[in-house]
Amino acid sequence: MATVLLVRHGRTTANASGVLAGRTAGVRLDAVGIEQARRTAARIAAVPVVAVVSSPLERCRQTTRILLASQPGTPLAPIEKAITECDYGEWQGRKLSELSKEPLWSVVQSQPSAAVFPGGESLAQMQARSVSAIRRLDAEFEAEHGPGAVWVAVSHGDIIKSVLADALGMHLDLFQRINVGPASLSIVRYGANRPDVVSTNTDSGDLSWLAKSEAPADAAVGGGAGTE
Template identity: 55%
Template sequence: MATLILVRHGRSTANTAGLLAGWTPGVTLDERGADQAAALPGRLAGIPLAAAVSSPLERCAQTLAPLLAARPGLELHTDDRIGECHYGDWSGRKLSELSEEPLMRIVQQHPSAAAFPGGESMRAMQARAVDAVRDWDARIEKEHGAGAVFLMCSHGDIIKSLVADALGMHLDLFQRIHVDPCSVTAIRYTPTRPFLLRLGDTGDFAAFERRETPAADPAAPQDGPGADGGAVVGGGAGAV
């Protein structure tokens, strides 16, 4: 079956402001995010892509724009099912404020039981994303052959939930996974099981070289979990 390249969108204005963007309109790539997007065609230069599928949100469209410009024949599709989690009443709020909400403990430790007020549950988020990937995988294989590679540009929590599904992990464990902005994750699907080939690859190891202590503030830009072990809901801003 086909191989899926998952790209998280580049760093956004909401990431650096410490906001949980969700489907809030007007969230775009910041300057670093634009640079990350500009570098993406070179990082993927050797990969023959059969198609690209994008979340409908602007930050994903902006991330793919340089790649599409570099590959005029690359077919682009949009699928709402790989759009960001519907965070409902939490959308647009500061992560530092949301960390005080009782629901955040459920989101961190028992996400399969978490449902956002006025939004969707994390179970529903994962289910729609997995359905989208399986549908597109079958379509790409049918149209381009079993060795085909296709790309999806999506969001941190979506990609983490897809990785958990590929690894056979319960959704309650998905907060142990981290993917930076504009990172590349690869999953190869076969008739019997998926294989995780890459996870959150950016090629940037600067944060490890600095040996920085992770920020305790969940709203602070970071490249991994906070000092308290909490995951950044929405994905975080990555290394700065």
């Protein structure tokens, strides 16, 4: 099975100021976000990836350029609209401190599957499009490059959380239990029987083992021996 590294973009000026950027154009990484992306790039550099797929928004494309600069080869770098940020509609561009007072806020926190952003999309729609895209791309890269292929998807916090919830078999109403920090890296392998969630929300650690081993077809009863 192929392996997808889910990378959230580094911290942005909007993140630092507590604004829900959404799909606002021109939102870029701040100095901290650039360093976060560089650290993640250094981790991934130990693994030859076949592609780095990016959300079309600038903060993800900026993160992608940093990741590509550390790659030993020349992986594909397509843009995928289906993993772009959630359409927050009228919530876009507003302070989180203000949004937390809205009645919809509690729905987003406790029953995300029922949340529909005014003038935007629902969280259920967001999950459906992003999960479909990640699974489709994963199957395409495995078919072209073999079961040992590793690829990267650079996207957004809620997108990655929803993909991880699906891979973990969690209802969308539980996805707020998952944390995905700026420039964090999560690893998922989609097997014939079930997804294998290898790690979530990591910001350090050696990844060179990904270039040396293929995932077993079945889960190891008892936990297995792990990686060297």
